[in-house]
Amino acid sequence: MKSSDVIIVGGGAIGCSIAWRLAQVGLSVSVIERDVPGAGASSSAGGMLLPQEESNGPGDMLNLMLQSRALYPAFSEELHSESGIDIEFKSKGALKLLLDEEDERLADKCLEWHRREGLPLERLASAEVLEIEPNLSPELGGGLFFPNEGQVGNRKLVVALVAAAQVAGVEFHNGEEMLGIRADEKGVEIETGADTYSGATAVLCGGAWSKEIGDRLGFGLPVFPYKGQMVQLQVPASMFERPILHGGAYIISKPVGRVICGGTMEKVGFDKRVTGEAIHSILENTLRIAPSLSNAEVADTWACFRPATPDGLPILGRIPGSPNIIAATGHFRNGILLTPVTAELIAGLVLKGEEEGLAPFAPGRFVDG
Ligand SMILES: Cc1cc2nc3c(=O)[nH]c(=O)nc-3n(C[C@H](O)[C@H](O)[C@H](O)COP(=O)(O)OP(=O)(O)OC[C@H]3O[C@@H](n4cnc5c(N)ncnc54)[C@H](O)[C@@H]3O)c2cc1C
Known part of the structure; x- marks a missing residue:
């Protein structure tokens, strides 16, 4: 049995960035990745940062994407100084x-x-x-x-996030798949076949495979x-x-x-x-x-x-009925763009219980009734 404050399932840009942010403030964090970090969509993307071009008009999604684009210059500089890796951020439109x-x-x-x-x-x-x-x-x-639009080297982004997260103390458990998950008011336990991981909180960042992860929890995460x-x-x-x-x-x-x-x-x-x-x-x-x-x-x-996701919005927030399990998934075409803001919002939720800005993206919107 291995224990840490937070267990992250999925080592894409979303999982690694949340892990990094939480470890930076002193939490112990384990990332469980069934392959290697970046093996999913994050290393396959184009790396475009296009909140305006990707939107059909104003709304919650545009606001979230604009917020994330605005974070990118400082985010890429901080990542560079902590990992030594230039993520090739460019803002030339x-x-x-x-x-x-x-x-x-x-x-x-x-x-x-x-x-x-x-x-x-x-x-x-x-x-x-x-x-x-x-x-x-x-x-x-x-x-x-x-x-004002831009681009980033998405493969470099994942490599830099892993390096910065490791410097901050994150432990990566590659080649381990989450097979089971249990939660009660005391915390969470995750089974991988190789080991059991316990923690106060789990964050589910399984990208396109999140439905399978939700099914193991008994909660419908309608990601496809x-x-x-x-x-x-x-x-x-x-x-x-x-x-x-x-x-x-x-x-x-x-x-x-x-x-x-x-x-x-x-x-x-x-x-x-x-x-x-x-x-x-x-x-x-x-x-x-x-x-x-x-x-x-x-x-x-x-x-x-x-x-x-069915409504095109990401799924960010606590799972109804399992408050110490958080979803951070469903970023569709814009997960690379949305990485900095997702890490910031989910870190705020884990550390201070802050829910501001998360309401339109809450997992509970898919619960009947
Ligand atoms: C062709 C293409 C082009 C794209 N272009 C852009 C773009 O230009 N700009 C942009 O912003 N976005 C783009 N995207 C979207 C972006 O890539 C995704 O939204 C983003 O990478 C999602 O990140 P993630 O960390 O949630 O998922 P992923 O990177 O897919 O990571 C999920 C991880 O979870 C792991 N995992 C799954 N199940 C388990 C389990 N049970 N146990 C352990 N680990 C598990 C997987 O192995 C994977 O590594 C593109 C996507 C594609 C496919």
């Missing part, structure tokens, strides 16, 4: 290309609500698009420029997988300054000539195969907007699962 009449119509609506909310957004003519991103096709029309497939191209040098969004897809330049092209949205369960159809469509769309990539080497392909 994002560009959304307007490829057809439907895009133009949606752009008008988007500009309108941004104006109402006082959020910066600019419409660019074709020549202005090429001025800021000269490696795009000259045949394209205009675009929308979101000057939304598959995304990606292609990585290799070019000699960096090609784009910022994420380029086009027709529901995107390209993102990463350091040393890596270009990530994505990403499909497939509701097909836990099917992790990379398929010919998906790769064909990603490359076709990519080369249409950036023919200069036609000779790039295809360096990698992969698929993973976004943790989706």
Whole structure:
């Protein structure tokens, strides 16, 4: 039997960031990860930080995402100084290309609500698009420029979070799967097959696999997988300054000539195969907007699962009937963006019982009646 103040189940960006924040203030924390940290969606993501582009209008989700984006500069500096790892945070905006009449119509609506909310957004003519991103096709029309959006190296983020958490004293138990969980007013016990972990509080951060974890507790966490497939191209040098969004897809330049092209949205369960159809469509769309990539080497392909929820909002807060068990999951398309704010809110809940800001995301919203 191993005991700690807090047990975190799942070592993705969400679990590792919460572990880090709690250990920083002196709590003993164990992370139980059935594979290795980052093995789920967190290392497979694009790393875009797009609260504005991802929203259809004002609301709780936009507010949460804006709050998290605002935390990123200080969060990345702190992580750098505590882990020694640069997480490649960049805040040079994002560009959304307007490829057809439907895009133009949606752009008008988007500009309108941004104006109402006082959020910066600019419409660019074709020549202005090429001025800021000269490696795009000259045949394209205009675009929308979101000057405050950004990107981060999501793989580096997980590596840095693990390193910073270890410096703060977090113990990682990799290769151990949570098989059972019991809770009463005194605390929580988690079985992994290899060991039993006891603690005052458990935080469930199982990403797309959270339903299975909730089922073991007897609480319905209605998280389901939304598959995304990606292609990585290799070019000699960096090609784009910022994420380029086009027709529901995107390209993102990463350091040393890596270009990530994505990403499909497939509701097909836990099917992790990379398929010919998906790769064909990603490359076709990519080369249409950036023919200069036609000779790039295809360096990698992969698929993973976004943790989706029925209402599109994350699930953050205490599990009804099991107050010492907290859920932090269901971040869908924006878990990398939402990492700093989730860590802050969940740490506040564990340490001080603070519930402020959590109400719209409470797990209890899925309980009948
Ligand atoms: C293709 C793709 C592109 C994306 N692009 C972006 C983007 O550009 N920007 C953005 O903000 N977000 C993006 N996302 C979403 C983002 O990746 C996720 O929302 C985020 O990574 C979720 O983090 P997590 O820690 O909750 O889950 P995960 O990273 O999936 O971690 C969950 C962990 O729990 C472990 N686990 C599960 N069950 C158990 C168990 N029973 N016992 C022990 N361990 C367990 C898993 O092994 C896994 O490591 C993308 C996702 C995908 C798939």
